Amino acid sequence: MTIDSEQHDPTARDRVAGPGLDRFYGVIPAGGVGTRLWPLSRAAAPKFLHDLTGSGQTLIRATYDRLAPLAGDRMMVVTGEAHQDAVWAQLPDLDRTDMVLEPEPKDSAAAIGLAAAILYRRDPETIMGSFAADQVIGPVEVFQAAVVEAVATAATGRIVTIGITPTHPATGFGYIRQGQALDVAGAPNAKDVAAFVEKPSEDVAREYVDSGEYLWNAGMFVAPVSLLLQHLQANEPELHAGLTEIATAWGSARQDEVMARVWPTLKKTAIDYAVAEPAAAAGDVAVIPGHFTWDDVGDFAAIARLNPARDSSGITVIGETPRVYSSKASGVVVTDTQRVIALIGVEDIVVVDTPDALLVTTTEHAQSVKQAVESLKAHGDHDVL
Structure with a gap:
């Protein structure tokens, strides 16, 4: 695979090949305040709007640039209403119809689910990839290669997560237990997900790392929107119904009214609980190991480590x-x-x-x-x- 160095150029999409990429849409959930980075990160200026690595780029801009060679101009951002102007300033190339504004935070299932519902109405064959706006990743080319494998695997009818190869027995992350290798064209590293595991104790985390069977759960999901919504409907039918009602009105004169009425009623829950874990139990989830560095910049110790x-x-x-x-x-x-x-x-x-x-x-x-x-x-x- 060849990645053009001009990652901000949407036309770079044509320079990356892989099964399913013609159906791929990048989604960037940009939420959360990052309270462990207070007083730098605040409600009005959360951590994804800061340059925390000394690179000259905010975290959300770096996320956009990592995905642009894969998705081109097929990008969507889900963020809070209060951050609209700041995100526009960071991502001036983003299409106005691809900015989804939340009236209030509702956790990842609502944010990612709404993106999926909107994209499904546009094209039910879409494969979406959800990547948080506040993570530090490198080398970029290794990350992009993992996404290409994830899209190829999703194209076979799977929800796919990219798990991070652990470097130490971290207790602050959930883990993914890898299962059997899958035979997927264009994804030689794809494996079945045996289970998602909650944050472990240090002794258990050390066992996970030593076994070589576990990956960190970084919350990266690539999936056919139809399959993601199918599992959301099965496990959180009321949340699915509310998101579908909003998506049905999206782009119409009723959009703001429906959003204001329905969004406050939606359940707060994580995408892991609403979709990923039950889908894994049903045998519908695969994982691509990510052999790149990854940091969620969770506190000031992380900033010291990164700088x-x-x-x-x-x-x-x-x-x-x-x-x-x-x-x-x-x-x-x-x-x-x-x-x-x-x-x-x-x-x-x-x-x-x-x-x-x-x-x-x-x-x-x-x-x-x-x-x-x-x-x-x-x-x-x-x-x-």
Whole structure:
């Protein structure tokens, strides 16, 4: 397979070959606040709208560019109404009819299900691929090769997930147990999914990694929209009915009225529970192992990991106007102020400096930032959330 380096060019679609790609539509769910990245990530500016890798690209732009050579201009984004202008600014080539705006967050089953329902009404033969807007992936060519295999497998009538080859016994991710190899033209690495497994303890996670049979569940799904909707209807009939009603009105004069009336009534549930797990039990799910690096940038420890210190200071600094002094210190500083930050004799420190909020913690306790956000919310400090 040949991937053109101009990944932002929608015409690059014609330069990638693979069974089913002529039916492929890329879908980017862009939701979630990323509370563990507060105060950088907030309701009005979630993590997918930030450059967290120093690449010069926001996470959603990087996601779009990874998919463009495969999907061309057949791309859809599902995001919150509050983020419409910011997403337009990041993705000016996105067709206006392919921006799906949620009045309020409803979790992944509603977001991905609505995209599938809209695409089904346009063309019931569509194969959609859902890839979250806030993940860091590389090398891009290895990811794209896995997607090509996933599309080829989906074209045989399967829901396909791309599982990540684990690098350590992570306890924060769900796992996928691989089953028998499948005989799929264009997808030599395709396997049956034996089971989806919830987040394990560290000892169990180590057993999973050592066995070589398990992959991390990164929430990447490629599927014929008809099959995805079939399983959604079987397992969440009320959710399916509501999404179908919205999709039926999509593009008409009734679109806004139906969305405003139906969306608030929809059940909040994850696509894993509503579709993937029951479909796997029915033997309808396959997996493609992804041999690329993957990070969901879940906290500031991840940012430190993705952005190693560039010099002997030991401090990773992210920001357009950083003024940081350090001595015998290590860690990460994220700043968008002019304030001078001096770090002396501290290890694995995390400092996030914004005009109205300051976070100081350590990489070890980075996951606990979410608790601070919950406390601020409970005390009514919504102005900084």
